[in-house]
Amino acid sequence: MRGYILWRLAGLVPTALVIVVASFALVRLAPGNPFASEREIPPQVRAALDAKYGFDRPLPEQFVRYLGNLLQGDLGLSTKYPQRSVNEIIAAGFPVTLSLAAVALVWSLMVGITAGIIGAVRQNTVWDHAAMAAALVGISIPSFVLGPVLVLVVSLRWQLLPPAGWGDWRHVILPGLTLGTIYAASIARLTRGGMLEVVRSDFIRTARAKGLPERLVIWRHMLKGGLLPVVSYLGPAIASMLTGSVVVEKIFNIPGIGPYFVDAAFNRDYFLVMGIVLLYAFFLLLMNLVVDVVYGLLDPRIEYP
Amino acid sequence: MLAFGCRPAPTGYLGTTSPRHGPNELWINNSVEPEWLDPNKCSDGTGGEIIWNTFAGLVQAHPATLEPLPEIATHWDISADRRTYTFHLRPSEWSDGTPLTAHSFVYSFRRVVDPATASKYATNGHIFKGGAAVSRGEAVPETLGVRALDDLTLEVELEDPLPYFLNFLSFYSFMPIPRHLLEDLAARGIDSDLWTRPEHVVSNGPYRMTEWTFRRRMVFEKNPRYWDAANVRLERIRVAMVESATTALTMYSAGEFDWPGSNTALPAEFMDHLAGFRDFRRHPYLAAYFYWINTERPPLDNLLLRRSLALAIDREALVAHVTRGGQIPSADLVPDGLAGYRGPGRPRFDPVEARRLLAEAGYARGADVPPITLTYNTSEGHKQVAEAIQQMWKKELGITVELENLEWNVFLQAAERTNFQVCRMGWTGDYADPYTFLELLSSDCGNNHSNWKSPDYDRLLQEANREADPAARLAKLREAEEMGLAAQPLIPLYVYTRTQLVKPYVRGLWGNHQDRHPWKYIWIDEQFDPTRPDEAAADPPPPSPGGSAS
Numbered sequence: 001m002r003g004y005i006l007w008r009l010a011g012l013v014p015t016a017l018v019i020v021v022a023s024f025a026l027v028r029l030a031p032g033n034p035f036a037s038e039r040e041i042p043p044q045v046r047a048a049l050d051a052k053y054g055f056d057r058p059l060p061e062q063f064v065r066y067l068g069n070l071l072q073g074d075l076g077l078s079t080k081y082p083q084r085s086v087n088e089i090i091a092a093g094f095p096v097t098l099s100l101a102a103v104a105l106v107w108s109l110m111v112g113i114t115a116g117i118i119g120a121v122r123q124n125t126v127w128d129h130a131a132m133a134a135a136l137v138g139i140s141i142p143s144f145v146l147g148p149v150l151v152l153v154v155s156l157r158w159q160l161l162p163p164a165g166w167g168d169w170r171h172v173i174l175p176g177l178t179l180g181t182i183y184a185a186s187i188a189r190l191t192r193g194g195m196l197e198v199v200r201s202d203f204i205r206t207a208r209a210k211g212l213p214e215r216l217v218i219w220r221h222m223l224k225g226g227l228l229p230v231v232s233y234l235g236p237a238i239a240s241m242l243t244g245s246v247v248v249e250k251i252f253n254i255p256g257i258g259p260y261f262v263d264a265a266f267n268r269d270y271f272l273v274m275g276i277v278l279l280y281a282f283f284l285l286l287m288n289l290v291v292d293v294v295y296g297l298l299d300p301r302i303e304y305p
Numbered sequence: 306m307l308a309f310g311c312r313p314a315p316t317g318y319l320g321t322t323s324p325r326h327g328p329n330e331l332w333i334n335n336s337v338e339p340e341w342l343d344p345n346k347c348s349d350g351t352g353g354e355i356i357w358n359t360f361a362g363l364v365q366a367h368p369a370t371l372e373p374l375p376e377i378a379t380h381w382d383i384s385a386d387r388r389t390y391t392f393h394l395r396p397s398e399w400s401d402g403t404p405l406t407a408h409s410f411v412y413s414f415r416r417v418v419d420p421a422t423a424s425k426y427a428t429n430g431h432i433f434k435g436g437a438a439v440s441r442g443e444a445v446p447e448t449l450g451v452r453a454l455d456d457l458t459l460e461v462e463l464e465d466p467l468p469y470f471l472n473f474l475s476f477y478s479f480m481p482i483p484r485h486l487l488e489d490l491a492a493r494g495i496d497s498d499l500w501t502r503p504e505h506v507v508s509n510g511p512y513r514m515t516e517w518t519f520r521r522r523m524v525f526e527k528n529p530r531y532w533d534a535a536n537v538r539l540e541r542i543r544v545a546m547v548e549s550a551t552t553a554l555t556m557y558s559a560g561e562f563d564w565p566g567s568n569t570a571l572p573a574e575f576m577d578h579l580a581g582f583r584d585f586r587r588h589p590y591l592a593a594y595f596y597w598i599n600t601e602r603p604p605l606d607n608l609l610l611r612r613s614l615a616l617a618i619d620r621e622a623l624v625a626h627v628t629r630g631g632q633i634p635s636a637d638l639v640p641d642g643l644a645g646y647r648g649p650g651r652p653r654f655d656p657v658e659a660r661r662l663l664a665e666a667g668y669a670r671g672a673d674v675p676p677i678t679l680t681y682n683t684s685e686g687h688k689q690v691a692e693a694i695q696q697m698w699k700k701e702l703g704i705t706v707e708l709e710n711l712e713w714n715v716f717l718q719a720a721e722r723t724n725f726q727v728c729r730m731g732w733t734g735d736y737a738d739p740y741t742f743l744e745l746l747s748s749d750c751g752n753n754h755s756n757w758k759s760p761d762y763d764r765l766l767q768e769a770n771r772e773a774d775p776a777a778r779l780a781k782l783r784e785a786e787e788m789g790l791a792a793q794p795l796i797p798l799y800v801y802t803r804t805q806l807v808k809p810y811v812r813g814l815w816g817n818h819q820d821r822h823p824w825k826y827i828w829i830d831e832q833f834d835p836t837r838p839d840e841a842a843a844d845p846p847p848p849s850p851g852g853s854a855s
Binding site for chain 2: 038048089092
């Protein structure tokens with residue numbers, strides 16, 4: 001197992017390098033520049049700005065310099081927020097996105113797995129249909145509808161929670177529910193599907209034949225097998241939760257890192273775009289590795305060399 | 306968001322009508338994280354809002370009329386040729402107790418044009434004698450026509466006798482800079498660009514920053530060392546950064562903002578509805594919405610066709626049904642009422658004449674005109690305007706127009722390279738004078754995207770700026786506007802308005818065409834009773850301009 005993990009980690013290096021090269025090239029190929037404005041900027045001023053960020057150097061040189069800084073953990077300077085480094089911007093926003101992701105994850109797992117189990121165990125009953133209908137609705141309602149509706153009812157009508165902003169625990173609930181609900185719906189359907197797939201397996205029949213109580217059959221055997229698709233879904237899902245949601249963070253005005261995906265690209269904030277892309281890639285690669293390891297723990301059929 | 310889809314409360318106001326904080330505080334929004342809070346480097350309204358309230362310049366703008374009022378300068382002398390101003394400064398201090406002298410202004414004015422500063426607004430310093438040469442790197446900043454005669458006397462020489470100089474001087478680019486702080490940081494090995502962070506910042510205005518949590522909140526407290534601190538009313542200002550217009554509106558409704566602030570727009574789709582509330586305010590704004598025409602690319606190299614297109618737009622219908630914010634339809638470039646200026650008042654809609662011009666241009670039918678592409682930057686609002694114009698040109702002239710939307714950065718590149726046929730643009734005036742708009746059409750203006758150049762036009766503008774008599778100058782500017790628009794290198798559509806929601810207990814806020822609302826006049830009316838709104842006292846008129854120009 002340890003050998004497998006080390007081998008996989010070594011495999012991340014070329015992948016990461018490809019991601020850095022590709023994203024650097026794509027970002028710099030986009031038309032426009034970080035200092036574009038509807039007002040003319042004197043050429044000398046433009047030259048001074050370019051020099052400050054090293055944009056006056058040939059592209060290959062810029063890339064080598066970026067890679068060198070990256071290896072030292074320096075993600076560069078933001079052009080949109082000229083008094084902040086990309087490291088500082090991510091350090092300010094990431095804990096915020098992380099707490100939002102934690103609430104969303106707990107909520108989505110709680111609701112999703114419960115609904116999935118109900119659906120699978122009470123297959124084709126009214127319980128199943130209700131749970132799956134709710135899941136369908138959850139998948140179909142976009143967060144830019146669900147978020148405002150929650151604000152309207154919970155914040156403005158009942159005045160229970162603040163409508164937007166960031167500060168204490170009360171600010172994280174509505175966006176957490178909004179973000180988690182979409183994942184919860186997918187998790188419910190995957191859990192149900194996964195469990196139904198194993199319900200007719202030999203090992204379940206054996207377990208029942210042994211006289212194991214139904215409760216144990218469900219918890220110990222069916223759920224373990226049924227969760228496999230959920231686990232592989234959760235890998236990228238957690239990576240994407242950790243890098244934030246553009247929509248939810250905008251609606252609730254949360255100072256996390258979600259909006260940078262879009263805004264930094266629009267602003268041609270080269271180093272910030274790169275920083276966010278690399279952060280996402282890092283989580284994605286990491287989570288995929290975690291998923292593969294967890295697979296081995298859940299499914300006795302999988303063995304690692 | 307449908308929160309405001311509900312009918313107005315019985316009081317007629319949107320949401321709460323009592324403050325959620327004490328009477329010494331104000332909660333506002335500033336939309337986004339500002340790029341720079343350094344007066345010399347700032348080039349956007351969000352930074353400007355903060356700078357205007359934390360720094361004090363030589364003069365300040367009257368909160369309603371925007372006329373120049375004394376600020377750090379108590380009075381000033383103007384030379385007979387109106388090119389030399391001598392400002393007499395009051396003794397005052399920076400927020401750290403360091404004396405503020407004329408040298409702080411000299412340092413600032415040189416710094417804004419110095420290419421080493423890399424200010425996007427370096428051109429603002431071109432009004433000073435030798436400013437353009439300095440910003441082009443042809444002369445050292447020390448050659449700029451700005452001198453401290455002694456610690457409290459500042460002499461400023463201008464390139465031209467600009468009548469709007471004092472008005473423009475209240476702009477944020479011209480605030481003093483605490484040189485001692487920047488040099489101290491540099492000596493300690495700290496990047497001096499960080500001087501506006503709260504842990505370092507030193508300022509001289511009504512408020513000083515005490516907290517700046519990135520993209521979350523700024524907090525300002527009254528600066529006891531501001532020269533006029535006795536007349537600053539509120540102790541504490543809390544500024545949020547909420548970008549989404551609908552989220553800001555919800556937060557206003559819930560009382561999280563008392564006033565969304567100058568940089569928060571109201572969502573256009575709710576405008577009709579919001580206009581029904583008593584806390585809704587609207588006033589004209591010094592900004593024009595227009596379409597540039599590339600006058601070199603056929604078929605729009607044909608002047609008659611350009612004029613025909615301009616006349617075939619029903620501007621009244623456009624603002625009434627599409628933009629809906631009470632914008633002022635206009636076929637002139639310069640918004641009316643600027644410093645006594647009256648534009649040519651070109652006809653706003655004349656479909657008969659438009660069709661006659663089309664025929665004269667050589668097209669018996671509009672269908673004969675080769676297809677024209679109208680380019681705008683991606684935005685729901687610009688799209689709706691473009692679609693309306695597309696329809697009007699089709700209906701009145703039979704001309705087919707294709708729409709093209711480009712992402713902002715790509716759009717700017719297309720505009721800069723004049724790689725378009727017709728493209729949308731908005732222009733906000735930096736000072737209350739027609740020149741801020743008319744300059745757009747001059748040959749050497751980098752913001753002129755029409756390819757139209759006229760030495761006669763340039764000469765008129767130059768003559769106007771050298772003219773010392775204000776009335777004669779305005780006449781020249783009007784002549785220039787007529788000449789420019791006759792060539793139709795752009796099609797003006799309307800003058801912007803600013804719409805605002807302000808809680809009824811917020812007082813000391815007046816509408817003006819630059820949407821500038823100094824915090825220092827604002828106060829919270831604890832006596833306000835929403836059940837008797839008609840008894841609320843009208844705001845006392847703003848202090849009258851006691852300008853001591855001699």
